[in-house]
Amino acid sequence: MPDDFIVRFRFHGDRPFFLDSRRRQAELIEKHLHEKTSVKDAIESCGIPHPEVDLICCDGSAVPFEHSLTVNAIVDVHGVSDSPAAPSERLQQRRVTKFVADGHLGKLVRDLRLLGFDVVYAPDASDSSLAARCSDDRALLTRDRRLLMHKIVRHGYCPRSHDPDEQIIEVLRRFDLAELIAPYTRCLQCNGLLERVDKTDVLDELEPLTKIHFQDFRRCIACRKIYWSGSHFGKLETRLGKIRHALLKRAP
Numbered sequence: 001m002p003d004d005f006i007v008r009f010r011f012h013g014d015r016p017f018f019l020d021s022r023r024r025q026a027e028l029i030e031k032h033l034h035e036k037t038s039v040k041d042a043i044e045s046c047g048i049p050h051p052e053v054d055l056i057c058c059d060g061s062a063v064p065f066e067h068s069l070t071v072n073a074i075v076d077v078h079g080v081s082d083s084p085a086a087p088s089e090r091l092q093q094r095r096v097t098k099f100v101a102d103g104h105l106g107k108l109v110r111d112l113r114l115l116g117f118d119v120v121y122a123p124d125a126s127d128s129s130l131a132a133r134c135s136d137d138r139a140l141l142t143r144d145r146r147l148l149m150h151k152i153v154r155h156g157y158c159p160r161s162h163d164p165d166e167q168i169i170e171v172l173r174r175f176d177l178a179e180l181i182a183p184y185t186r187c188l189q190c191n192g193l194l195e196r197v198d199k200t201d202v203l204d205e206l207e208p209l210t211k212i213h214f215q216d217f218r219r220c221i222a223c224r225k226i227y228w229s230g231s232h233f234g235k236l237e238t239r240l241g242k243i244r245h246a247l248l249k250r251a252p
Helices: 039-045 106-114 127-133 164-174 199-205 208-213 233-248
Strands: 005-011 029-033 055-058 073-078 098-101 118-121 138-141 194-197 217-220
Touching (some): 039 055, 106 118, 106 164, 127 138
Parallel strands (some): 098 118, 098 138
Antiparallel strands (some): 005 029
């Protein structure tokens, strides 16, 4: 059984976002430990979920989440955006294109689907259900840091902002998605893929004026909802333009 020991953490980038207000300005955060502890558990005890950690250096050497702390040490913790890690040292996957979102992120979900990304969303889903939907190729989006700490969550992100206009830019940058944007390819309602259909195939389902003024249609292969460039189309185009413009700005 090891004697009591002290581990000092340096949290880089915006990792201090997860610390309580008393600790955010501190250069080093001390943890007094009384037994062998994994570095992952020690970091999360400070309030930082493991999906937000891309590189851990213990006394200057990169270590995995399973690394055991047993003696005094200085641990540097980096996120994806500020990580100096070599590819073999990274703990996070840079690009993930599929997501699960919690019930408080409805507007973010709509934006991601508008851009063509696969997002599972059930507003009333329990925390355990959300975590269970995560997999090696699907990341969890939530502002609930305790949910992000769930042991079965492999990839995830906590939007820093409460503003959906900023949240979508954060997610696109974190997961390197700008080049993969494909608007109007996914259903905003159910997440199904959209396919082009001939007007004659949906004619009986259209309103009289829609039949007259529009020629191009898409239909969701899952819920069968029909889409066309109606009065709402201008608002969607404006939203897309704002997102693309924001992506061109330098990240803070």
